[in-house]
Each structure stands twice: as C-alpha cells, then as structure tokens.
Amino acid sequence: MLGKKDFVENERSGELNTIIGKGTVIEGLLTVQNSLRIDGRVTGQVQVSDSLVVGKEGEIEGEVKVRNAIIGGRVKNRVVATGKVVLESHAMVHGEVKTSKLVIDEGAVFDGNCAMSENGRPLALPEQTKLDERGRVFAAAR
Secondary structure (H helix, E strand, C coil): CCCHHHHHHHHHCCCEEEEECCCCEEECCEEECCEEEECCEEECCEEECCEEEECCCCEEECCEEECEEEECCEEEEEEEECCEEEECCCCEEEEEEEECEEEECCCCEEEEEEEEEECCEECCCCCCEEECCCCCEEEECC
C-alpha cells in the first residue's frame, strides 16, 4: 500500500516547474527536477529527471539527458532519453539521439545518428551478429 509520501511523489510526476523564457540565455550545467520548458537558449549540459519541452524558438547546444523530450526548436549535440523523443514539425536536431522510442513529424530535420534500445539491449542488430542468453555478442558469423 502506498504511504502518504509515495502518493505525493507520484502525484507530482510530470509537473512543469521550470521555464526558460524567450530571450533568456543560460550557459553551463542545467539540472532540473521534474520537467523543463525551454523557449530561450541554453549552451551546456541539460539534465532533466522527467520531461523536456523545447519550444519552437528554443535552442540547446550541448548534451541533453532526460526521460522524455518533445523538441519543437533546435538541438545540437547529443540527446539521451530513457523514454520517448518526439521531433515536432519545426524541429532541427543535429547530432546523436539515443532513446527507446523516436517519433519524427513531417517537416522536422534530423541530421545525425540514432541508436534505439530497450532495457539496454539493442533492438536491431546486423544480420551476422549473434547474442548469448544475456544479450551479449558472442560470435559473428563469417
């Protein structure tokens, strides 16, 4: 049974508690509990425990680590998400994306590499690669 503390923490999940407004410029490491919306510019590493929303005029130049990301603006560098990444129609992403789910809307620009995994295991492997029972590569067919 959930205690009062557990109930309050679960109730606050997904709460948008930080907004970087249009015209705001931040440089350095940005760490946010819960969710973050960026309509300004951030240069540096961004770490968000829940969801990140990059507005149509928002920009990030640096590594992003999040649970989920909805990108409508520009992101340059690397995005690592444990959940889902959505690139909206005005999004421009240049760099690497690592996520378990990726949605790219028509009109979005994605220039880079994408690696998708679920539970730390690759979803797609080259035809010649074989895995053992723990999901490790043990031999490559010749």
